[in-house]
Amino acid sequence: MKNDIHDLGLVLDSKVKLILIESWDEPRVLQTLTGLALKRGLGLHIWSATEGLQGLGFAGEPRGEGATEEPEAALRLVKADPQANLYVFCDLHPFLDDNPRLVRLLKEVAMRDALHAPTLVLVSHACKLPAEVQRFAARFSLALPAEDELLAIVREEASRWSERNRNARVRTDNRTLQQVVKNLRGLSHAEARMLARNVICDDGAITQEDLPELNKTKFQLLDLEGVLSFEYDTARFADVGGLSTLKRWLGERQGIFLEGKGVDLPKGMLLVGVQGGGKSLAAKAVAGLWGLPLLRLDFACLYNKFFGETERNLREALRLAEQMAPCVLWVDEIEKGLASGEHDGGVSQRVLGTLLTWMAERKAPVFMVATANAIQRLPPELVRKGRFDELFFVDLPDRAVRAEIFRIHLLRRELEPSGFDLPLLALASEGFSGAEIEQAVVSALYAAQAQQQAVDQALLLHSIQSTAPLSVVMAEDLNALRAWARGRTVSAN
Numbered sequence: 001m002k003n004d005i006h007d008l009g010l011v012l013d014s015k016v017k018l019i020l021i022e023s024w025d026e027p028r029v030l031q032t033l034t035g036l037a038l039k040r041g042l043g044l045h046i047w048s049a050t051e052g053l054q055g056l057g058f059a060g061e062p063r064g065e066g067a068t069e070e071p072e073a074a075l076r077l078v079k080a081d082p083q084a085n086l087y088v089f090c091d092l093h094p095f096l097d098d099n100p101r102l103v104r105l106l107k108e109v110a111m112r113d114a115l116h117a118p119t120l121v122l123v124s125h126a127c128k129l130p131a132e133v134q135r136f137a138a139r140f141s142l143a144l145p146a147e148d149e150l151l152a153i154v155r156e157e158a159s160r161w162s163e164r165n166r167n168a169r170v171r172t173d174n175r176t177l178q179q180v181v182k183n184l185r186g187l188s189h190a191e192a193r194m195l196a197r198n199v200i201c202d203d204g205a206i207t208q209e210d211l212p213e214l215n216k217t218k219f220q221l222l223d224l225e226g227v228l229s230f231e232y233d234t235a236r237f238a239d240v241g242g243l244s245t246l247k248r249w250l251g252e253r254q255g256i257f258l259e260g261k262g263v264d265l266p267k268g269m270l271l272v273g274v275q276g277g278g279k280s281l282a283a284k285a286v287a288g289l290w291g292l293p294l295l296r297l298d299f300a301c302l303y304n305k306f307f308g309e310t311e312r313n314l315r316e317a318l319r320l321a322e323q324m325a326p327c328v329l330w331v332d333e334i335e336k337g338l339a340s341g342e343h344d345g346g347v348s349q350r351v352l353g354t355l356l357t358w359m360a361e362r363k364a365p366v367f368m369v370a371t372a373n374a375i376q377r378l379p380p381e382l383v384r385k386g387r388f389d390e391l392f393f394v395d396l397p398d399r400a401v402r403a404e405i406f407r408i409h410l411l412r413r414e415l416e417p418s419g420f421d422l423p424l425l426a427l428a429s430e431g432f433s434g435a436e437i438e439q440a441v442v443s444a445l446y447a448a449q450a451q452q453q454a455v456d457q458a459l460l461l462h463s464i465q466s467t468a469p470l471s472v473v474m475a476e477d478l479n480a481l482r483a484w485a486r487g488r489t490v491s492a493n
């Protein structure tokens with residue numbers, strides 16, 4: 001708060017007459033502005049559509065007659081004030097649409113540069129200023145609480161809970177407490193407090209089980225929905241057959257990544273390979289393995305939803321992902337977002353640039369997992385050495401792994417694997433991807449239902465034999481993919 005007051009003071013000194021503060025934490029903004037007014041000996045007036053202009057403390061009532069709930073009347077008073085008072089307008093933004101007179105008034109207030117002129121502060125959760133005044137305005141953001149402040153907030157909420165519960169102590173362990181504090185980063189004071197309270201009040205304990213819910217609420221508060229989505233369901237690596245090199249590689253990096261510091265923080269990996277090989281599944285499993293929130297960045301959404309503002313929104317999404325750090329950022333089928341279209345006015349080229357810059361410069365522990373099915377459309381800049389920590393190639397599963405995948409999918413459907421000859425199924429499904437194996441199990445299940453019998457070896461074999469795997473249908477593509485992968489990638493299998 002002290003720093004905020006100081007920094008806002010600097011903005012005042014710069015003679016800007018219009019300041020925009022976007023925040024959900026209005027009480028804190030008002031507290032900060034009150035602090036500033038006191039420190040500088042300025043009169044402070046606060047306006048809202050319900051209360052009109054109110055003078056605070058020594059500011060006295062604003063001069064002028066009549067109601068000031070109407071924004072125009074209130075702004076006219078501001079314009080007429082010959083002193084360097086501070087005027088704070090809460091939620092003026094809905095009135096600015098289609099109201100040229102208000103916009104003009106704002107501009108007239110903003111353009112005054114006399115020493116004896118008031119400063120107008122607009123406070124809203126979000127506010128897009130009209131182009132006419134945009135360039136006269138300074139944007140100001142309240143500092144977010146640092147980790148020690150967050151820890152203090154959690155402690156305060158814990159002691160409040162104790163007081164209400166006959167001094168029972170809140171149960172937790174140091175590691176979980178640290179994790180909670182880390183996960184509260186990026187939130188305002190009020191939001192962090194609310195979340196801390198949620199975590200504690202249900203059972204008087206701060207445990208590992210609280211983390212997923214905490215992360216989801218945080219994600220909603222940060223309003224990341226849209227381009228970024230929060231994936232509630234991560235996967236377990238126990239559900240992924242094969243990919244043993246990949247699993248080992250991740251296991252080796254887990255400690256360093258969760259530590260969250262240092263120059264050698266793992267940055268991310270790219271999984272290239274055959275369709276249905278388990279790339280998306282593995283991406284989800286990274287978050288499951290490391291116990292981190294999983295965020296998915298959807299390029300298609302980026303392009304469609306915010307036509308013309310693509311790069312700005314990508315930057316915003318990436319910045320918000322950093323606020324969720326430590327986390328896993330998953331970009332599925334990245335080639336679709338970056339395909340170098342010649343007719344898009346260079347947008348995809350600039351999007352790629354934005355992404356590469358971020359990958360090189362980000363400091364926060366955000367582990368990026370990108371997947372790609374088609375290599376022809378992958379921009380070479382992206383696969384150049386050093387962008388990702390590693391490029392993995394996910395090939396078709398070999399025989400042993402196919403048996404393992406059969407086991408996983410039988411078990412998932414409550415079929416006992418020991419009732420099947422797994423090695424034989426694996427042999428019969430030569431050239432199948434993980435997805436095709438799953439599909440074979442599922443269609444055997446349907447066939448069994450139709451015939452009112454249990455799934456057995458014969459049904460499963462039949463289902464395998466009536467599938468033409470993609471690797472046969474598209475043998476040429478697969479060979480090209482393998483040739484490309486050789487020398488460029490490490491096998492994930």
Ligand SMILES: Nc1ncnc2c1ncn2[C@@H]1O[C@H](COP(=O)(O)OP(=O)(O)O)[C@@H](O)[C@H]1O
Nearest residue numbers: 239240241275276277278279280281434435438
């Ligand atoms: N290695 C594997 N182990 C277990 N299941 C797999 C494997 N590969 C694919 N599957 C099954 O196939 C589904 C689709 O695979 P997916 O991860 O989407 O493949 P990709 O992203 O490589 O195209 C998965 O959700 C999973 O059920």
Ligand SMILES: [Mg+2]
Nearest residue numbers: 279280332371
């Ligand atoms: Mg996929």
